[in-house]
Amino acid sequence: MIDAGTPSFPEAARTALADAQLRHNLGHATQTIRAKRAAVVAEVPDWQELREAGRAVKERVLRHLDQHLIGLEESVTRAGGIVHWARDGEECNRIVGDIIAGHGVDEVVKAKSLTTEETRLNEALAERGIRAWETDLAQLIIQLGDDMPSHILVPAIHKNREQIRALFARTLSEASPDLTDDPRELAETARRHLRKLFLGARVGISGVNFAVADTGTVSVVESEGNGRMCTTLPEVLISVMGIEKVVPTWEDLEVYLQLLPRSSTAERMNPYTSLWTGVTDGDGPREFHLVLIDNGRTHVLADEIGRQALNCIRCSACLNVCPVYERTGGHAYGSTYPGPIGAILTPMLTGMTAAKSLPYASSLCGACYEVCPVKINIPEVLVHLRHEEVKASTRARGVRERLSPEHAAMRAMARVFASRRLYEAAQRAGRLAQWPLVRDGKIRRLPGPLRGWTAARDLPAVPSQSFRDWWRDRS
Numbered sequence: 001m002i003d004a005g006t007p008s009f010p011e012a013a014r015t016a017l018a019d020a021q022l023r024h025n026l027g028h029a030t031q032t033i034r035a036k037r038a039a040v041v042a043e044v045p046d047w048q049e050l051r052e053a054g055r056a057v058k059e060r061v062l063r064h065l066d067q068h069l070i071g072l073e074e075s076v077t078r079a080g081g082i083v084h085w086a087r088d089g090e091e092c093n094r095i096v097g098d099i100i101a102g103h104g105v106d107e108v109v110k111a112k113s114l115t116t117e118e119t120r121l122n123e124a125l126a127e128r129g130i131r132a133w134e135t136d137l138a139q140l141i142i143q144l145g146d147d148m149p150s151h152i153l154v155p156a157i158h159k160n161r162e163q164i165r166a167l168f169a170r171t172l173s174e175a176s177p178d179l180t181d182d183p184r185e186l187a188e189t190a191r192r193h194l195r196k197l198f199l200g201a202r203v204g205i206s207g208v209n210f211a212v213a214d215t216g217t218v219s220v221v222e223s224e225g226n227g228r229m230c231t232t233l234p235e236v237l238i239s240v241m242g243i244e245k246v247v248p249t250w251e252d253l254e255v256y257l258q259l260l261p262r263s264s265t266a267e268r269m270n271p272y273t274s275l276w277t278g279v280t281d282g283d284g285p286r287e288f289h290l291v292l293i294d295n296g297r298t299h300v301l302a303d304e305i306g307r308q309a310l311n312c313i314r315c316s317a318c319l320n321v322c323p324v325y326e327r328t329g330g331h332a333y334g335s336t337y338p339g340p341i342g343a344i345l346t347p348m349l350t351g352m353t354a355a356k357s358l359p360y361a362s363s364l365c366g367a368c369y370e371v372c373p374v375k376i377n378i379p380e381v382l383v384h385l386r387h388e389e390v391k392a393s394t395r396a397r398g399v400r401e402r403l404s405p406e407h408a409a410m411r412a413m414a415r416v417f418a419s420r421r422l423y424e425a426a427q428r429a430g431r432l433a434q435w436p437l438v439r440d441g442k443i444r445r446l447p448g449p450l451r452g453w454t455a456a457r458d459l460p461a462v463p464s465q466s467f468r469d470w471w472r473d474r475s
C-alpha cells in the first residue's frame, strides 16, 4: 500500500504545494462537491439519526465480525458462489491470478476497486502476463497516463479537461483528430474504447461496497454503469472484498444506501446499485468468486480507539472538506487511501514505520468528523496515533517515555492549563519574552528546539490584553 522509497508526507506536500495548476484543479473540484453535498444532506430531516444508525450498525458488525463473515460465506456458497480467504495482498493477488489463469485468459476488465489498488493487483497480474483494463472513467484516465489516483471517489481529480483531452488524443485510437475538451466528447471517446473491452472480456473483476451476510448478496454502487458491465457481461466474476464490508441484513444495507450517495457524489440515490446473489442460470456470470481479504484489518480491529476506521464506507466526504487535502491533493499521502481517512487507516494497516508522518497531516480542525456519515471520530484517532508514534520513537531512541523532553513539556503545559494563576502568570511572562520575536502581531520564527513549530506556520503573538483582563475592565 505504501511503496518503499515513497517520500514522507511533509516532503511530498512541499512539492504538491508548489504546483499552482494542481491547487487550482483541486480547489475548484472540492469546493463544488462540498457545496452540492451540503445541499442534498440538508434535505434529509433525520440525517443525524441516519448517521447514528450507520455508526451503530458498523460497531455491532465489528463486535461479531467472525460470525458475520462465516454467515456470509455460507450464504454465498449456498447461492452457488465460491468464497476464498486471503490473509494479505499477496495471497489475494495469487488467488485472483490463479482463477484467471485457470480460464486461459490474458485480459480482464475491472470495475473501480480500492481494495485491489491496496493489493497492487494490476501489477501482480501484469507479472503473470495478464492485462487488467480499468473501466471506470477516472481510473482509465489514471491508467492511460501511468499516473496514481489522488482521490477515493474521483481518482483523477487533479486533472482538468484539457489535460484529459491531450491524454486521450495521445493514447486512444478511438479519439477523433479534432477531439475537444467538451466532457461529452471525452466521455464518448472513452465509451467507444470501453465497449469493445466489455464485449470481449471473459473475466471481470470488481470490488465490493457491501455484502449482506443473511442472503450472500453482494453490492457495488457507482455512477457510470461500467461496474454493472463488469459484473454482468463476463462469464466469470471475481469480487475482492475487505472483511469489514459485511452487513448483517438488508435493513442494515438500506441505511448505507441512503448515507453513501449524498455523502459521496451529492446525489439522492446512486445511479447504479448492482446487487447479485451467487449465480443464476441464464443471467449474468456463470462462475462467481468472492475473495475476502484481511490485509491488516484484524490488526486495526484489535485497536480499541482505531477500530472505528473500519466503519468507513469510502464516501470521500472527509477528503472534500479537509483543508490539508485541498491544498496538497492525494498523491502527497503516498497511499491508496488519501485525506483524513488515509491519515488514520494507512498507518494502522501498514504499520507506523512506513506511514508515521500521516497522523500529522491534519490541522485537527474536526471538519472530517462533522461530515462523516458513519461518525468516525478521525481527530480522536489521529491524536491516538500521534501518541503511539511518539511512544514508539522515544522507545527507539532508548529514552523512557516519562523522561522524554516532549513528555516533560506536555506535563508542564498540563499544569499551567490546569491553574488559572499559573496560566495568567505564563501569559504575562510570554508577553515579555516574545517582544524581540514579534513582527506585525505574529512570530514567524521561534528559537532553539521550538523552531519546528514555526517551520510551516506563524504563531500569533500573545495579545497585550487577555480576554479576562478585557472583561475585568468592563465589569
Ligand code: SF4
Binding pocket: 263, 311, 312, 313, 314, 315, 316, 317, 318, 319, 341, 368, 371, 372, 373, 374, 375, 376
Ligand atoms: S472516514 Fe467517513 S467521511 Fe471519510 S471516507 Fe470514510 S465514511 Fe466517508
